[in-house]
Amino acid sequence: MSSAQPDPAFRRVVADLLGASPDALAFEPLAGGVSSDIWRVRCGATSYCAKRALPRLRVKALWEAPVSRNAEEVRWLRTARRWIGEQAAEVVAHDESAGVAVLRWYDPADWHNWKTRLLAGAIDDRVPVALGRALGTIARESTREPELAGPFDNRPLFDALRIDPFFRHISGRYPRLAELIDQLENDRTTLVHGDFSPKNVLTSTTGKILILDAETATWGSAGFDPGYLLAHLLLKYEHRRDAALLDAAMRFWSAYRAETGDAFVDLDLLTWRTLTGMLLARIDGKSPVEYLAESRRDALREFAAGLLETLHPPPIAELLADWERLRGA
Numbered sequence: 001m002s003s004a005q006p007d008p009a010f011r012r013v014v015a016d017l018l019g020a021s022p023d024a025l026a027f028e029p030l031a032g033g034v035s036s037d038i039w040r041v042r043c044g045a046t047s048y049c050a051k052r053a054l055p056r057l058r059v060k061a062l063w064e065a066p067v068s069r070n071a072e073e074v075r076w077l078r079t080a081r082r083w084i085g086e087q088a089a090e091v092v093a094h095d096e097s098a099g100v101a102v103l104r105w106y107d108p109a110d111w112h113n114w115k116t117r118l119l120a121g122a123i124d125d126r127v128p129v130a131l132g133r134a135l136g137t138i139a140r141e142s143t144r145e146p147e148l149a150g151p152f153d154n155r156p157l158f159d160a161l162r163i164d165p166f167f168r169h170i171s172g173r174y175p176r177l178a179e180l181i182d183q184l185e186n187d188r189t190t191l192v193h194g195d196f197s198p199k200n201v202l203t204s205t206t207g208k209i210l211i212l213d214a215e216t217a218t219w220g221s222a223g224f225d226p227g228y229l230l231a232h233l234l235l236k237y238e239h240r241r242d243a244a245l246l247d248a249a250m251r252f253w254s255a256y257r258a259e260t261g262d263a264f265v266d267l268d269l270l271t272w273r274t275l276t277g278m279l280l281a282r283i284d285g286k287s288p289v290e291y292l293a294e295s296r297r298d299a300l301r302e303f304a305a306g307l308l309e310t311l312h313p314p315p316i317a318e319l320l321a322d323w324e325r326l327r328g329a
Contacts, residue, residue: 004029006039013100014050017093018043036070036215040105047105048092053215069157069215070099076193076217077103079148083141084134089212106202106210114209115198118236119291123244126207128252131229134209135196136259139222142191143263152191152219158184161216162194162224166281174280176308180273187221189264194218196225197232222263223270226256230271230316231278234323238300239291243324250320257317272313279304303327 005011006027015022018041026042030049041048053070071094080088090104114127142148163184171177194216202210230249237245260267282289283301292300303326313319319326 006037009098010037010050010052010100013095013098014039014041014048014102017095017100017102018048041102047107049103049105050100051103052098052100069154069161070094070101071096072152072154072157072217073213073215074101075151076191076214079142079191080138080193080211080214083137084211087130087134087209087211089210111202111204111210113199114201114203115232115236117203118198118233118245118248119240121240121242121244123242123248124203124207125247125251127201127203127209128233128248129255130207130209131201131211132252132255132257133259134211135193135225135229136256138193139190139225139256140260140263143189148191149188149219152217154218155185158192158194158216158218158220165286167277167285169286170280170284173284174305174308177277177280180277183221183270183273184224187223187270188219190220190222192216192218192220192222192224194220194224194228196229198229198236221270221274222260222267223272223274226253226316227271227274228278230320231275231282234275234279235282235289235292235300237323238296238327239293246320246323250317253316253320268315269313271316272307272319275316276304276308280308 006014008022011022011025011027015025018025020043024043028040028042030038030040036054037052039050041050051070074091074094074096077088077091081090089106092102092104094101117123163181167177167181167184171181193211193214195213196211200211200213202212229252233245233249233252237249257267264270279300283292283297283304307313
């Protein structure tokens with residue numbers, strides 16, 4: 001166990017939330033987060049996960065964001081669980097003023113990070129289908145509760161964490177990103193997770209899924225979450241050139257489309273803009289993808305820039321089905 005320990009104020013907040021003495025808690029730092037301090041907390045025989053949002057993210061470029069996003073994650077998780085149940089992580093307790101949330105502990109012996117599994121070539125066909133159904137259900141059901149637009153009116157937060165560092169930051173290089181920026185600033189249609197990527201999904205050996213880390217949740221465009229996830233799957237395909245990753249992307253999109261039906265107008269176009277924008281953002285934005293070789297990064301940049309300029313984009317299903325041929329794999 002690491003000797004690193006949280007500061008006394010954080011320890012006290014977590015202890016208060018758990019109704020325990022600070023001295024009764026054992027803290028172990030968890031790796032992987034760029035936007036939060038994350039700890040495993042042992043209280044007697046029970047473990048929890050405690051999170052505190054950071055004012056400055058752990059990336060090379062200067063990237064600051066409001067710590068209030070901790071409250072948005074809690075709100076999204078609690079709302080999503082009404083529709084998808086145990087597929088969204090469980091919030092045990094929350095102190096909004098301190099920006100600290102305590103979540104249920106999901107044992108790594110039973111739950112595995114999906115990004116890690118994908119990069120290792122362990123691709124379970126059940127997972128993208130379950131994710132497509134879950135995300136599609138949230139998108140569809142939230143449109144039936146337009147009153148959620150108020151509690152999730154987090155435009156400044158979404159701008160600070162997504163629009164500005166990913167898209168506005170590189171818009172001088174790619175002027176067509178103005179269409180995506182306009183879409184994300186003005187299309188307020190459904191509940192958006194905002195960071196729906198493989199690193200924020202846990203999977204079990206039985207094909208179950210668990211969705212985490214909704215710090216960027218907002219009321220926004222229906223094309224954002226699916227385009228965001230598809231871009232991450234395609235980036236991993238570019239890294240591994242494993243056709244199973246393309247199949248996973250197609251399975252996800254098919255399931256998402258089936259769940260949303262005709263709930264959204266121009267869903268393919270909205271998703272296309274996010275997908276192409278995210279490919280470029282993870283190459284040239286403030287948080288570049290860490291696993292892609294420079295040669296593949298350069299080739300994908302040229303290809304994605306061409307996609308962005310497409311005047312009449314094909315349906316997403318056609319793009320995914322034809323990706324290998326288009327990329328010359």
